[in-house]
Amino acid sequence: MTTTAPPAARSLETVGLTKSFGGVHAVRDATVTFQPGKINALIGPNGSGKTTFFNCVTGMIKPDAGSVTFHGEDITRRPPHRIARAGIGRSFQLCRVFPRMTVLENMLVAVSRSRFRELLKGAHNPEEIDKARALLVRVGIDHLENTEARNLSYGQQKLLELAGVLMGDPDTIMLDEPAGGVNPALIGRIGTLVQELNAEGRTFLVVEHNMDMVMSLSHHVIVFDRGRPIAEGTPDVVQSDPRVLEAYLGV
Amino acid sequence: MALVVGVALVLSFPTIAPNPYILSAGIVVLSYACTATAWNFMGGFTGYVSLGHAAFFGLGAYGTGLLIRDVGLPSFAAWLLAGALVLLITIPVGIAALRVRGASFVIVSISFVLILLLVFQGWGSFTGGSDGLVVPRPFPDMLRPQHHETFFYLFAALLTVMLVVWWLIDRSRFGTGLKAVREDEDKAQALGVPTRNYKLVAYVVSATFTGLAGGMYALWFGDLDPIFQFSIMLGAYMVLMALLGGVRHLFGPLLGAFIVGTGLEYFKLEFGDTQFHLVAAALLLGAVVLFMPDGIIPAVTGLVRRFGPQESSIREVTAAELLERNGGTSPVPQPGATAGSDGSRTTSEAAPPDPNDEEDPR
Known part of the structure; x- marks a missing residue:
């Protein structure tokens, strides 16, 4: 396997992160510390601000206030490509691949991010292509290498998206609903992949609605409600927390 | 093989052209091919449709003319310097124009x-x-026929340089990043592609080549008028020609320029100053958008593949093969694995959703 595990898990935390859209406070004063080297899950009812929080951390949205710190470095308001380069990879809620590019080309996007002077170096080198193929084998879609991504099934696109993120060797991977819209067999496969990648030392941050997956997979669960974390702990602790039951069931 | 024949035909055109008028029409077609190929550095790679590329054509043309007339530079020194000036002007223009996407970018380019x-x-x-x-x-x-012949080869040389550069970018890591911008800009950025700088470089390269084509036109034609050099129509022709041939293909804009350019010259010859050539161009644009949204090259290769010798796109697969192909881990047959892997489904817009894969647990 050509994927090299990062040397040490790096910490990711937010302090007082806030983002409003008009009068709607999507995320307010969210202070969250993710456990490095662990699988962290972010759960909460619909509209509790999970995806907005996610987008603030990865730079897709500029937060109104607060800060994001990655391994002691302030990455707040950095453009998304610099956050990606710093080592945070992400997937999207509705799986996004490059539809009119082949599976192999999709894989190579993450390593096309060279600095300007490297642009002139020309074509992708054989090591990159070997690495891409090895990752495709790992997620099980290597036989589709020359297929345009739009011709893949939704499940295969999910696997391609994950493999594409891995091409950039991120040590922290943020997945937005990895189980959304895929069949149970594939959910199991994605779960296994996440566990394997975590065992290699990568930190995960997973937004997910599938409670079976969250409870079986994660080491640390953070519960969001109305834009801020209301509880956190191991899956067992969180499941029996009355505030969590209230947020979900409204009792 | 087709490439060799094409090159031979282009190079021998000045000798087989029956009269200087036909030769000059050939030069016009080649200059269109240059502009359409130059446009495609931006439009084809990044998907940003600029309707205002005539701006760079005009700047290159006027830059060349004014540097000769007012500064007294030798013709081709003026041409190169004008290209460099277009490059410098494009950087701030690009930074401003590329702040917006989609329709807004089109409007900015026109303005x-x-x-x-x-x-x-x-x-x-x-x-x-x-x-x-x-x-x-x-x-x-030089006498007029010789003058035409010389410029025919000069335009062909400029076009060759552009095609080589396009081909180099197409297979480079830079090209992969640009295509990712075309497909999904936010996603590309999330994967670490510095999309703004990539777009700017593509824009500047595209504009500079367009400017060089304009300068060459000025040297050949010898008479410039703002209404023709800074013409919306010229920018629209570039888009039409590139779309017609196929923006994802090296020779797409060249093929489109050959068809549109020849057509325009024919209509001007047959119908003189009427506006029939505009009507024909509009009808052609409509036909392309309706029937060949990807352009002629993909449409024709798709047809050849459909009627030529081929592996059947529907082939029998045993359950064991299917299991093996899916890595033995997924018990669900996945349609892309059987139908898409031989690349024969170029005409379908998207794979039909697999009902097994679409169960939404929410």
Whole structure:
């Protein structure tokens, strides 16, 4: 396997992160510390601000206030490509691949991010292509290498998206609903992949609605409600927390 | 093979052309091919449709003419310097224009060419205004047929340089990043592609080549008028030609320029000053958008593949093979694995959703 595990898990935390859209406070004063080297899950009812929080951390949205710190470095308001380069990879809620590019080309996007002077170096080198193929084998879609991504099934696109993120060797991977819209067999496969990648030392941050997956997979669960974390702990602790039951069931 | 024949045909055109008029029409077609190929550095790679590329054509043309007339530079030194000036002007213009995407970018690109049109028309003391600017010929001793022949080869050489650069970018890591911008800009950025800088480089390369084509046109034609150099129509032709041939293909814009350019020259010859050529161009654009949204090259290769010798796109697969192909881990047959892997489904817009894969647990 050509994927090299990062040397040490790096910490990711937010302090007082806030983002409003008009009068709607999507995320307010969210202070969250993710456990490095662990699988962290972010759960909460619909509209509790999970995806907005996610987008603030990865730079897709500029937060109104607060800060994001990655391994002691302030990455707040950095453009998304610099956050990606710093080592945070992400997937999207509705799986996004490059539809009119082949599976192999999709894989190579993450390593096309060279600095300007490297642009002139020309074509992708054989090591990159070997690495891409090895990752495709790992997620099980290597036989589709020359297929345009739009011709893949939704499940295969999910696997391609994950493999594409891995091409950039991120040590922290943020997945937005990895189980959304895929069949149970594939959910199991994605779960296994996440566990394997975590065992290699990568930190995960997973937004997910599938409670079976969250409870079986994660080491640390953070519960969001109305834009801020209301509880956190191991899956067992969180499941029996009355505030969590209230947020979900409204009792 | 087809490439060799094509090159041979282009190179022998000046000798087989029956008269200087046909030869000059050939030069016009080649200059269109240059502009469409230059446009495709931006439009084809990044998907940003600029309708205002005539701005760079005009700047290159006027830059060349004015540097010869007012500075007294030798013709081809003026041409190169004008190209460099277009490059420098494009950087701030690109930074501003690329702040927006989609339809807004189209509007910004049009407004730039309109601004330049007004400036060059209004500032008559400098540009000659609507009276035109006469550009001295680079080869004053040449007779007209020789002059045409020389410029035919000069345009062919410029086009060759562009095609080589396009081909190099197409297979480079830079090209992969640009195509990712075309497909999904936010996603590309999330994967670490510095999309803004990539787009800017593509824009500047595209504009500079367009400017060089404009400068070459000025040297050949010798008479510039803002209404023709900074023309929305010229920018629209570039888009039409590139779309017609196929923006994802190296020779797409060249093929489109050959068809549109030949057609335009034919209509102008047969119908003179009528506007029939505009009607024909509009009908052609409609036909392309309706029937060949990807352009002629993909449409034709798709047809050849469909009727030529091929592996059947529906082939029998045993359950064991299917299991093996899916890595043995997924018990669900996945349609892309059987139908898409031989690349024969170029005409379908998207794979039909697999009902097994679409169960939404929410």
